[in-house]
Amino acid sequence: xxxxxxxxxxxxxxxxxxxxxxxxxxxxxxxxxxxxxxxxxxxxxxxxxxxxxxxxxxxxxxxxxxxxxxxxxxxxxxxxxxxxxxxxxxxxxxxxxxxxxxxxxxxxxxxxxxxxxxxxxxxxxxxxxxxxxxxxxxxxxxxxxxxxxxxxxxxxxxxxxxxxxxxxxxxxxxxxxxxxxxxxxxxxxxxxxx
Numbered sequence: 001x002x003x004x005x006x007x008x009x010x011x012x013x014x015x016x017x018x019x020x021x022x023x024x025x026x027x028x029x030x031x032x033x034x035x036x037x038x039x040x041x042x043x044x045x046x047x048x049x050x051x052x053x054x055x056x057x058x059x060x061x062x063x064x065x066x067x068x069x070x071x072x073x074x075x076x077x078x079x080x081x082x083x084x085x086x087x088x089x090x091x092x093x094x095x096x097x098x099x100x101x102x103x104x105x106x107x108x109x110x111x112x113x114x115x116x117x118x119x120x121x122x123x124x125x126x127x128x129x130x131x132x133x134x135x136x137x138x139x140x141x142x143x144x145x146x147x148x149x150x151x152x153x154x155x156x157x158x159x160x161x162x163x164x165x166x167x168x169x170x171x172x173x174x175x176x177x178x179x180x181x182x183x184x185x186x187x188x189x190x191x192x193x194x
């Protein structure tokens with residue numbers, strides 16, 4: 001993966017606008033404010049290619065970032081309560097429209113905040129990916145915000161929380177100290193090789 005070639009390519013708010021897939025695609029999915037943009041920036045070694053906001057629910061479009069050999073696809077965050085029902089429906093149509101299209105989808109990086117148990121929405125997304133047989137890994141974000149005792153406790157709990165998803169790779173990740181960056185880059189390189 002030639003990270004220096006990464007550019008913001010396009011953004012869409014309606015699934016019918018999304019052009020056909022011409023490169024392998026890696027999708028980033030998760031709750032609002034889980035750190036999708038921060039993870040994308042960190043693995044690309046950029047400060048602000050993907051826009052970061054402290055306001056949950058800010059990303060309301062599917063954003064595409066192009067690299068030499070792949071596209072990174074940043075989905076809108078789900079689960080933010082202060083969004084109108086019509087906006088929630090638009091997001092749902094946008095995301096389902098993306099997944100229902102005939103795309104060269106290689107992997108979903110599902111982000112879950114390591115500090116907290118997965119939400120009902122997180123489990124719904126994981127079940128959706130499993131039922132559709134879409135390959136995914138789980139990036140456990142904000143790992144740097146836990147002390148050693150809290151981290152060990154969460155890792156024990158995580159094994160139970162994800163017991164139904166046998167064989168899924170769990171990667172603690174920090175956009176602050178870089179934990180998990182190399183491992184995620186290596187996986188992206190592997191899944192986009194033809």
